Amino acid sequence: MLANGANTLRDGRLYWYPDFLAPAEAETWQQRLTEQIPWRQQAIRLFGRWVDQPRLVAWFGTLDYRYSGLTLSACPPPDWLKPLWQACEQQAGRRFNGLLLNRYRDGQDGMGWHADDEPELGRDPVIASLSLGQTRRFLLKHKDGGERLALALPAGSLLVMAGALQHHWLHALPKTRRPCAERINLTFRYLYSSPA
Numbered sequence: 001m002l003a004n005g006a007n008t009l010r011d012g013r014l015y016w017y018p019d020f021l022a023p024a025e026a027e028t029w030q031q032r033l034t035e036q037i038p039w040r041q042q043a044i045r046l047f048g049r050w051v052d053q054p055r056l057v058a059w060f061g062t063l064d065y066r067y068s069g070l071t072l073s074a075c076p077p078p079d080w081l082k083p084l085w086q087a088c089e090q091q092a093g094r095r096f097n098g099l100l101l102n103r104y105r106d107g108q109d110g111m112g113w114h115a116d117d118e119p120e121l122g123r124d125p126v127i128a129s130l131s132l133g134q135t136r137r138f139l140l141k142h143k144d145g146g147e148r149l150a151l152a153l154p155a156g157s158l159l160v161m162a163g164a165l166q167h168h169w170l171h172a173l174p175k176t177r178r179p180c181a182e183r184i185n186l187t188f189r190y191l192y193s194s195p196a
């Protein structure tokens, strides 16, 4: 289990704020985002084939973002999103110029093992991850086969990944057969450059 605030892992740091948003606030943001974000189903390149991602996505940022062969074009965030953006910056103690939103419609939506280690994110990316809606399991495993960590990410929680974490650890949001309502996750990032 994580302690509130700073947690030092081998080769990385996690900051955990389980009550970052009050339940009513989290609910209001989830509704707003569900209705007003231009959600898109996108294909990514997986083992040489194009497959639909098992989730809906959206991107706001001053620069394009590219991962898994997919390019999400630069697009300014709507004004109504800025208070949430600033609150996350304040809690993380960082400025962010990009936001990837993921919407998991049910238990068959998820995200496979990966690291957020695109070169544009710089050497030790700080990524602030805000969860809304259904609590889902979030897994971390060290790349050398050592430690594993399983966290439940409830609505209104903020998890900040920092230090060397993205270089040494992978993370995933596994699918589940359990009945599962919608979940929205926002990952705020800082991009130092456009993709090459």
Ligand SMILES: O=C(O)CCC(=O)C(=O)O
Binding pocket: 100, 102, 111, 116, 129, 138, 153, 171, 172, 173, 185, 187
């Ligand atoms: O949905 C989550 O909690 C994880 C999202 C994630 O890892 C990502 O967008 O890179």
Ligand SMILES: [Fe+2]
Binding pocket: 114, 115, 116, 171
């Ligand atoms: Fe990630």
